[in-house]
Amino acid sequence: MARSWGRRTAGDSGGALDLYAYAFLAGGRQRVVESAIVALTEQGVLSMRAARLRATGEIRSGHEVECAVMVSCPRGKRVQDVLDSVARSPSVDDIARRLVGLGLLRGRGKRITRAGRRLLSAAASEGSLPAYVLEGPAVLVRSPVRHGLLSAHPIPDGLGRTLRRMGKALDPDSSTGSTGDGASGGGFGCGGGSGGGD
Template sequence: MTRSWGRPGAEDAGGALDRYAYAFLAGGRRRVVESAVVALTEQGALSLRAARLRPTGEVRSTHAVEHAVEHAVLAACPRSKRVGEVIDTVGRSQPVDDIARRLVFLGLLSGRRQRTTRAGRRLLAAVASEGTLPPYVLDGPAAVAAGSLRRGLLSAHPIPDGLGRTLRRMGKALDDDHGSSTESAPGGGIGCGGSSGGD
Protein backbone atom coordinates (compact mmCIF):
# COMPACT_ATOMS: atom_id res chain seq x y z
CA MET A 1 0.00 0.00 0.00
CA THR A 2 1.37 3.42 -0.95
CA ARG A 3 1.34 6.01 1.77
CA SER A 4 -0.01 9.45 0.84
CA TRP A 5 1.84 12.35 2.43
CA GLY A 6 -0.91 14.81 1.66
CA ARG A 7 1.30 16.89 -0.60
CA PRO A 8 -0.93 19.20 -2.64
CA GLY A 9 -0.69 19.05 -6.40
CA ALA A 10 0.78 21.98 -8.31
CA GLU A 11 -2.64 22.64 -9.83
CA ASP A 12 -4.01 23.33 -6.32
CA ALA A 13 -1.17 25.67 -5.38
CA GLY A 14 -2.15 28.67 -7.49
CA GLY A 15 -4.80 29.95 -5.11
CA ALA A 16 -2.52 29.52 -2.10
CA LEU A 17 0.43 31.54 -3.38
CA ASP A 18 1.03 35.24 -2.79
CA ARG A 19 2.95 37.67 -4.99
CA TYR A 20 6.26 36.90 -3.30
CA ALA A 21 5.94 33.18 -4.01
CA TYR A 22 5.30 34.01 -7.67
CA ALA A 23 8.27 36.41 -7.60
CA PHE A 24 10.47 33.55 -6.36
CA LEU A 25 9.28 31.29 -9.17
CA ALA A 26 9.86 34.04 -11.73
CA GLY A 27 13.25 35.31 -10.62
CA GLY A 28 14.49 33.64 -7.46
CA ARG A 29 15.43 35.22 -4.15
CA ARG A 30 16.53 38.48 -5.73
CA ARG A 31 13.15 39.00 -7.40
CA VAL A 32 11.38 38.45 -4.08
CA VAL A 33 13.34 41.27 -2.43
CA GLU A 34 13.11 43.57 -5.46
CA SER A 35 9.33 43.09 -5.45
CA ALA A 36 9.15 43.96 -1.76
CA VAL A 37 11.24 47.10 -2.36
CA VAL A 38 8.90 48.19 -5.15
CA ALA A 39 5.80 47.45 -3.05
CA LEU A 40 7.17 49.36 -0.04
CA THR A 41 8.16 52.29 -2.25
CA GLU A 42 4.69 52.38 -3.78
CA GLN A 43 3.20 52.33 -0.27
CA GLY A 44 5.42 55.26 0.70
CA ALA A 45 7.35 53.34 3.36
CA LEU A 46 10.68 53.53 1.47
CA SER A 47 12.39 55.88 -0.93
CA LEU A 48 15.17 54.85 -3.31
CA ARG A 49 17.56 57.50 -4.57
CA ALA A 50 21.15 57.22 -5.75
CA ALA A 51 21.02 53.43 -5.19
CA ARG A 52 20.29 53.94 -1.47
CA LEU A 53 17.13 52.85 0.32
CA ARG A 54 15.77 55.09 3.05
CA PRO A 55 12.73 54.50 5.26
CA THR A 56 10.24 57.36 5.20
CA GLY A 57 8.46 56.46 8.44
CA GLU A 58 5.06 56.52 6.78
CA VAL A 59 2.83 54.24 4.73
CA ARG A 60 0.47 55.95 2.30
CA SER A 61 -1.52 52.89 1.22
CA THR A 62 -4.69 51.72 2.92
CA HIS A 63 -3.10 48.60 4.34
CA ALA A 64 -0.12 48.44 6.66
CA VAL A 65 3.07 46.53 5.89
CA GLU A 66 1.87 42.95 6.19
CA HIS A 67 4.28 40.44 4.67
CA ALA A 68 7.29 39.04 6.51
CA VAL A 69 9.54 39.86 3.52
CA GLU A 70 8.45 43.50 3.67
CA HIS A 71 9.23 43.59 7.40
CA ALA A 72 12.65 42.08 6.66
CA VAL A 73 13.38 44.77 4.06
CA LEU A 74 12.46 47.55 6.48
CA ALA A 75 14.55 45.94 9.22
CA ALA A 76 17.54 45.68 6.85
CA CYS A 77 17.63 49.45 6.27
CA PRO A 78 16.76 51.23 9.53
CA ARG A 79 18.39 54.39 8.15
CA SER A 80 20.04 54.56 4.75
CA LYS A 81 21.62 51.56 3.03
CA ARG A 82 22.73 50.60 -0.45
CA VAL A 83 19.98 48.71 -2.24
CA GLY A 84 22.40 45.91 -3.24
CA GLU A 85 23.22 45.24 0.44
CA VAL A 86 19.53 45.10 1.35
CA ILE A 87 18.85 42.67 -1.51
CA ASP A 88 21.73 40.41 -0.43
CA THR A 89 20.77 40.48 3.27
CA VAL A 90 17.04 39.89 2.83
CA GLY A 91 17.62 37.32 0.09
CA ARG A 92 19.28 35.11 2.73
CA SER A 93 16.66 35.83 5.41
CA GLN A 94 14.22 33.45 7.10
CA PRO A 95 11.10 34.81 5.35
CA VAL A 96 12.64 34.12 1.92
CA ASP A 97 13.83 30.70 3.09
CA ASP A 98 10.26 29.96 4.19
CA ILE A 99 8.92 30.84 0.73
CA ALA A 100 11.50 28.55 -0.90
CA ARG A 101 10.67 25.69 1.46
CA ARG A 102 6.96 25.99 0.71
CA LEU A 103 7.53 26.07 -3.05
CA VAL A 104 9.69 22.94 -2.82
CA PHE A 105 6.95 21.24 -0.79
CA LEU A 106 4.40 22.13 -3.47
CA GLY A 107 6.66 20.72 -6.20
CA LEU A 108 7.05 24.12 -7.89
CA LEU A 109 10.75 24.53 -7.05
CA SER A 110 13.55 21.97 -7.12
CA GLY A 111 14.99 21.20 -3.70
CA ARG A 112 18.70 21.48 -4.24
CA ARG A 113 19.29 24.18 -6.82
CA GLN A 114 16.02 26.01 -6.21
CA ARG A 115 15.08 26.18 -9.86
CA THR A 116 11.51 26.46 -11.03
CA THR A 117 10.11 23.06 -12.01
CA ARG A 118 7.96 22.34 -15.07
CA ALA A 119 4.86 22.57 -12.85
CA GLY A 120 6.10 25.93 -11.54
CA ARG A 121 6.63 27.25 -15.05
CA ARG A 122 3.12 26.16 -16.05
CA LEU A 123 1.70 27.96 -13.02
CA LEU A 124 3.68 31.11 -13.86
CA ALA A 125 2.43 31.03 -17.45
CA ALA A 126 -1.15 30.70 -16.21
CA VAL A 127 -0.88 33.60 -13.77
CA ALA A 128 0.90 35.74 -16.39
CA SER A 129 -2.00 35.19 -18.81
CA GLU A 130 -4.48 36.26 -16.11
CA GLY A 131 -2.65 39.57 -15.61
CA THR A 132 -3.49 39.73 -11.90
CA LEU A 133 0.03 40.38 -10.61
CA PRO A 134 1.99 43.63 -10.83
CA PRO A 135 4.33 43.37 -13.87
CA TYR A 136 7.48 43.77 -11.75
CA VAL A 137 6.73 40.51 -9.91
CA LEU A 138 7.10 38.48 -13.11
CA ASP A 139 9.44 40.71 -15.14
CA GLY A 140 11.59 42.40 -12.50
CA PRO A 141 12.78 46.01 -12.29
CA ALA A 142 12.67 46.46 -16.07
CA ALA A 143 8.86 46.51 -15.74
CA VAL A 144 8.94 49.43 -13.26
CA ALA A 145 8.19 52.87 -14.67
CA ALA A 146 11.29 54.89 -15.58
CA GLY A 147 12.67 56.86 -12.66
CA SER A 148 14.94 56.61 -9.63
CA LEU A 149 13.34 53.37 -8.38
CA ARG A 150 13.94 51.55 -11.65
CA ARG A 151 17.47 52.96 -12.02
CA GLY A 152 18.37 52.06 -8.45
CA LEU A 153 17.18 48.47 -8.75
CA LEU A 154 18.75 47.90 -12.16
CA SER A 155 22.07 49.36 -11.02
CA ALA A 156 22.15 46.87 -8.13
CA HIS A 157 22.21 43.89 -10.53
CA PRO A 158 25.50 42.01 -10.32
CA ILE A 159 27.34 40.66 -13.33
CA PRO A 160 25.98 37.13 -13.93
CA ASP A 161 28.27 34.40 -12.54
CA GLY A 162 29.10 32.85 -15.91
CA LEU A 163 29.80 36.22 -17.50
CA GLY A 164 31.88 37.31 -14.51
CA ARG A 165 34.09 34.23 -14.76
CA THR A 166 34.47 34.69 -18.51
CA LEU A 167 35.47 38.34 -18.12
CA ARG A 168 38.01 37.45 -15.42
CA ARG A 169 39.55 34.74 -17.64
CA MET A 170 39.71 37.17 -20.57
CA GLY A 171 41.38 39.80 -18.39
CA LYS A 172 43.93 37.27 -17.12
CA ALA A 173 44.65 36.10 -20.67
CA LEU A 174 45.20 39.68 -21.79
CA ASP A 175 47.51 40.31 -18.83
CA ASP A 176 49.45 37.12 -19.63
CA ASP A 177 49.74 38.12 -23.30
CA HIS A 178 50.87 41.60 -22.34
CA GLY A 179 53.41 40.19 -19.88
CA SER A 180 54.93 37.80 -22.43
CA SER A 181 55.17 40.47 -25.13
CA THR A 182 56.95 42.92 -22.86
CA GLU A 183 59.37 40.24 -21.75
CA SER A 184 60.30 39.40 -25.33
CA ALA A 185 60.90 42.99 -26.36
CA PRO A 186 63.52 45.04 -24.51
CA GLY A 187 62.42 48.39 -23.20
CA GLY A 188 58.79 47.38 -22.87
CA GLY A 189 58.08 47.51 -26.60
CA ILE A 190 56.09 44.90 -28.41
CA GLY A 191 58.21 42.30 -30.10
CA CYS A 192 57.29 41.36 -33.66
CA GLY A 193 59.20 38.11 -33.74
CA GLY A 194 61.63 39.03 -36.52
CA SER A 195 64.97 40.77 -36.84
CA SER A 196 65.16 44.25 -38.24
CA GLY A 197 67.96 43.39 -40.59
CA GLY A 198 71.33 45.00 -40.16
CA ASP A 199 74.73 45.37 -41.63
Protein backbone atom coordinates in the same frame (compact mmCIF):
# COMPACT_ATOMS: atom_id res chain seq x y z
CA MET B 1 1.76 10.51 4.50
CA ALA B 2 5.12 12.00 3.56
CA ARG B 3 4.43 11.34 -0.11
CA SER B 4 1.14 13.21 -0.10
CA TRP B 5 2.86 16.23 1.49
CA GLY B 6 5.39 16.35 -1.35
CA ARG B 7 2.67 16.10 -3.99
CA ARG B 8 0.37 18.88 -2.83
CA THR B 9 -0.41 21.51 -5.42
CA ALA B 10 -1.04 25.21 -5.14
CA GLY B 11 -4.73 24.56 -5.70
CA ASP B 12 -5.00 22.41 -2.55
CA SER B 13 -6.35 23.92 0.63
CA GLY B 14 -3.87 26.36 2.10
CA GLY B 15 -1.92 26.35 -1.15
CA ALA B 16 -2.85 29.78 -2.54
CA LEU B 17 0.27 31.65 -3.55
CA ASP B 18 0.95 35.27 -2.75
CA LEU B 19 2.80 37.87 -4.80
CA TYR B 20 6.19 36.92 -3.33
CA ALA B 21 5.76 33.21 -4.06
CA TYR B 22 5.10 34.09 -7.70
CA ALA B 23 8.13 36.41 -7.63
CA PHE B 24 10.27 33.50 -6.42
CA LEU B 25 9.00 31.28 -9.23
CA ALA B 26 9.65 34.01 -11.81
CA GLY B 27 13.10 35.14 -10.72
CA GLY B 28 14.29 33.48 -7.54
CA ARG B 29 15.32 35.07 -4.27
CA GLN B 30 16.47 38.33 -5.80
CA ARG B 31 13.15 38.90 -7.56
CA VAL B 32 11.35 38.42 -4.23
CA VAL B 33 13.37 41.22 -2.62
CA GLU B 34 13.15 43.48 -5.68
CA SER B 35 9.36 43.04 -5.69
CA ALA B 36 9.16 43.92 -1.99
CA ILE B 37 11.24 47.05 -2.54
CA VAL B 38 8.99 48.16 -5.41
CA ALA B 39 5.81 47.43 -3.42
CA LEU B 40 7.10 49.33 -0.38
CA THR B 41 8.17 52.37 -2.42
CA GLU B 42 4.74 52.38 -4.09
CA GLN B 43 3.16 52.39 -0.61
CA GLY B 44 5.33 55.38 0.27
CA VAL B 45 6.99 53.73 3.28
CA LEU B 46 10.39 53.22 1.65
CA SER B 47 12.39 55.76 -0.31
CA MET B 48 15.31 55.31 -2.68
CA ARG B 49 17.87 57.97 -3.47
CA ALA B 50 21.30 57.52 -4.99
CA ALA B 51 21.02 53.71 -4.78
CA ARG B 52 20.28 53.85 -1.05
CA LEU B 53 17.09 52.69 0.64
CA ARG B 54 15.58 54.28 3.72
CA ALA B 55 12.46 53.37 5.67
CA THR B 56 10.14 56.38 5.85
CA GLY B 57 6.94 54.99 7.37
CA GLU B 58 5.02 52.02 8.74
CA ILE B 59 4.15 49.12 6.45
CA ARG B 60 0.51 48.19 6.02
CA SER B 61 0.54 44.56 4.88
CA GLY B 62 2.98 43.15 7.39
CA HIS B 63 4.26 40.44 5.00
CA GLU B 64 7.44 38.86 6.38
CA VAL B 65 9.54 39.78 3.34
CA GLU B 66 8.42 43.41 3.52
CA CYS B 67 9.18 43.49 7.24
CA ALA B 68 12.66 42.09 6.54
CA VAL B 69 13.31 44.82 3.96
CA MET B 70 12.13 47.56 6.34
CA VAL B 71 14.21 46.24 9.23
CA SER B 72 17.31 46.07 7.04
CA CYS B 73 17.35 49.80 6.20
CA PRO B 74 16.01 51.97 9.05
CA ARG B 75 18.53 54.80 8.53
CA GLY B 76 19.55 54.13 4.96
CA LYS B 77 21.46 51.32 3.33
CA ARG B 78 22.83 50.50 -0.09
CA VAL B 79 20.34 48.69 -2.32
CA GLN B 80 22.78 45.84 -2.99
CA ASP B 81 23.27 45.27 0.76
CA VAL B 82 19.50 45.05 1.28
CA LEU B 83 19.11 42.67 -1.67
CA ASP B 84 21.88 40.42 -0.36
CA SER B 85 20.77 40.31 3.27
CA VAL B 86 17.02 39.87 2.69
CA ALA B 87 17.54 37.25 -0.05
CA ARG B 88 19.26 35.08 2.59
CA SER B 89 16.68 35.80 5.29
CA PRO B 90 14.40 33.21 6.94
CA SER B 91 11.34 34.83 5.33
CA VAL B 92 12.63 34.08 1.82
CA ASP B 93 13.79 30.62 2.96
CA ASP B 94 10.22 29.94 4.10
CA ILE B 95 8.86 30.82 0.65
CA ALA B 96 11.37 28.45 -0.97
CA ARG B 97 10.47 25.59 1.41
CA ARG B 98 6.77 26.10 0.79
CA LEU B 99 7.23 26.07 -3.00
CA VAL B 100 9.29 22.88 -2.77
CA GLY B 101 6.57 21.33 -0.59
CA LEU B 102 3.95 22.25 -3.17
CA GLY B 103 6.01 20.63 -5.93
CA LEU B 104 6.60 23.94 -7.72
CA LEU B 105 10.36 24.04 -7.09
CA ARG B 106 12.79 21.16 -7.23
CA GLY B 107 15.15 20.37 -4.38
CA ARG B 108 18.21 22.23 -3.26
CA GLY B 109 18.85 23.96 -6.58
CA LYS B 110 15.40 25.55 -6.33
CA ARG B 111 14.76 25.06 -10.04
CA ILE B 112 11.18 25.58 -11.14
CA THR B 113 9.25 22.41 -12.01
CA ARG B 114 6.87 21.88 -14.92
CA ALA B 115 3.94 22.44 -12.53
CA GLY B 116 5.56 25.67 -11.37
CA ARG B 117 6.01 26.89 -14.94
CA ARG B 118 2.37 26.10 -15.74
CA LEU B 119 1.18 27.98 -12.64
CA LEU B 120 3.40 30.96 -13.45
CA SER B 121 2.21 30.99 -17.06
CA ALA B 122 -1.43 30.90 -15.93
CA ALA B 123 -0.83 33.82 -13.56
CA ALA B 124 0.88 35.79 -16.34
CA SER B 125 -2.00 35.20 -18.76
CA GLU B 126 -4.55 36.29 -16.12
CA GLY B 127 -2.71 39.58 -15.74
CA SER B 128 -3.37 39.66 -12.01
CA LEU B 129 0.26 40.21 -11.02
CA PRO B 130 2.28 43.41 -11.41
CA ALA B 131 4.65 43.18 -14.39
CA TYR B 132 7.72 43.72 -12.17
CA VAL B 133 6.95 40.47 -10.32
CA LEU B 134 7.14 38.45 -13.52
CA GLU B 135 9.77 40.38 -15.46
CA GLY B 136 11.82 42.29 -12.92
CA PRO B 137 12.59 45.99 -12.43
CA ALA B 138 13.46 46.57 -16.09
CA VAL B 139 9.73 46.90 -16.87
CA LEU B 140 9.26 49.80 -14.43
CA VAL B 141 8.94 53.31 -15.80
CA ARG B 142 12.11 55.34 -15.58
CA SER B 143 12.42 56.30 -11.95
CA PRO B 144 14.93 56.30 -9.09
CA VAL B 145 13.59 52.88 -8.03
CA ARG B 146 14.13 51.35 -11.48
CA HIS B 147 17.58 52.90 -11.76
CA GLY B 148 18.57 51.88 -8.22
CA LEU B 149 17.51 48.26 -8.65
CA LEU B 150 19.07 47.87 -12.09
CA SER B 151 22.34 49.54 -11.10
CA ALA B 152 22.61 47.32 -8.02
CA HIS B 153 23.63 44.45 -10.31
CA PRO B 154 26.72 45.61 -12.16
CA ILE B 155 28.71 43.15 -14.23
CA PRO B 156 31.38 41.65 -11.95
CA ASP B 157 34.85 43.08 -12.62
CA GLY B 158 36.37 39.80 -13.75
CA LEU B 159 33.47 39.07 -16.09
CA GLY B 160 33.57 42.59 -17.50
CA ARG B 161 37.26 42.30 -18.35
CA THR B 162 36.71 38.89 -19.91
CA LEU B 163 33.84 40.15 -22.06
CA ARG B 164 35.91 43.13 -23.25
CA ARG B 165 38.83 40.86 -24.19
CA MET B 166 36.47 38.52 -26.04
CA GLY B 167 34.94 41.44 -27.91
CA LYS B 168 38.37 42.72 -28.96
CA ALA B 169 39.45 39.25 -30.03
CA LEU B 170 36.36 38.87 -32.21
CA ASP B 171 36.57 42.37 -33.71
CA PRO B 172 38.77 42.27 -36.85
CA ASP B 173 39.10 46.07 -36.83
CA SER B 174 40.33 46.27 -33.25
CA SER B 175 43.64 48.09 -33.14
CA THR B 176 44.46 46.81 -29.67
CA GLY B 177 45.20 43.22 -28.90
CA SER B 178 46.10 42.23 -32.48
CA THR B 179 49.23 42.70 -34.56
CA GLY B 180 47.41 42.24 -37.84
CA ASP B 181 48.95 38.83 -38.58
CA GLY B 182 46.72 36.88 -36.23
CA ALA B 183 49.16 36.96 -33.32
CA SER B 184 48.10 38.50 -30.09
CA GLY B 185 49.89 41.64 -29.07
CA GLY B 186 49.20 41.29 -25.37
CA GLY B 187 47.30 39.28 -22.86
CA PHE B 188 48.46 36.66 -20.45
CA GLY B 189 51.52 34.56 -21.05
CA CYS B 190 53.86 32.22 -19.25
CA GLY B 191 57.18 33.87 -19.51
CA GLY B 192 58.94 36.85 -20.87
CA GLY B 193 58.22 40.40 -19.91
CA SER B 194 55.81 42.68 -21.66
CA GLY B 195 57.76 45.86 -21.36
CA GLY B 196 59.43 48.20 -18.93
CA GLY B 197 58.34 48.84 -15.40
CA ASP B 198 57.36 51.97 -13.57
